[in-house]
Amino acid sequence: MQIARSFLAILAGFIAIVGLMGIATALLKRFAPDLTRDDAPRDPFILAVNVGIGLVCGLLGGYVTARYAQGNPLVHAFMLALVVLLLGAISALQMKGKQPVYYLMVQTIIPPLAVLSGGLLRLRQMGLPW
Numbered sequence: 001m002q003i004a005r006s007f008l009a010i011l012a013g014f015i016a017i018v019g020l021m022g023i024a025t026a027l028l029k030r031f032a033p034d035l036t037r038d039d040a041p042r043d044p045f046i047l048a049v050n051v052g053i054g055l056v057c058g059l060l061g062g063y064v065t066a067r068y069a070q071g072n073p074l075v076h077a078f079m080l081a082l083v084v085l086l087l088g089a090i091s092a093l094q095m096k097g098k099q100p101v102y103y104l105m106v107q108t109i110i111p112p113l114a115v116l117s118g119g120l121l122r123l124r125q126m127g128l129p130w
Contacts, residue, residue, distance in 0.1 A: 005070045006079075013065030013080045013115070020057040047103050051110055058084060058111035062118020073126070077119025081112040088112065 028049070029036050036046070065080045066073030088111055092104040123130060 002070065005068075006076060009065050009068040009070070009076050010080050010083070012068050013061040013063075013077070013118075014083060016064040017057045017061035017084065017111075017115075020060060021053065024053045024057065042100060042103075047100075051103075051106055054107060054111040055114045058114030059118040059121070062115035063122050064118075065115070066119040066122035073122050074116075074119045074130075077116055077122075081115040081119075084115055085112040 025036075032046075061084075062077045062080060066077045069076035085108065088108040092108045095104055120130060
């Protein structure tokens with residue numbers, strides 16, 4: 001039963017990340033369609049917005065995972081961070097040549113770190129030492 005609960009905690013965090021990213025993307029397409037076009041020039045502002053969205057969604061996803069984890073919350077957040085890192089690396093490989101390399105590296109590294117930060121935030125809220 002412990003394994004199922006751990007899996008569900010990680011799944012809940014992943015669903016939170018994907019759901020929030022979907023909402024943020026839909027809002028950007030609705031309110032800033034010129035910035036989200038595929039043929040739009042690489043604007044540093046929209047790149048920063050995408051990194052910020054990944055940061056916030058990762059932070060909340062890590063928090064959700066740590067919140068519902070029955071065992072060590074940080075271990076569960078770490079597992080989610082590994083999943084996010086793997087998916088980010090696959091996405092960066094697919095986007096190679098379409099986006100600047102520095103941006104792809106940042107988009108691969110920041111969300112997993114944000115997930116871990118969400119887990120640490122939950123630990124701090126619980127009053128546990130890191």
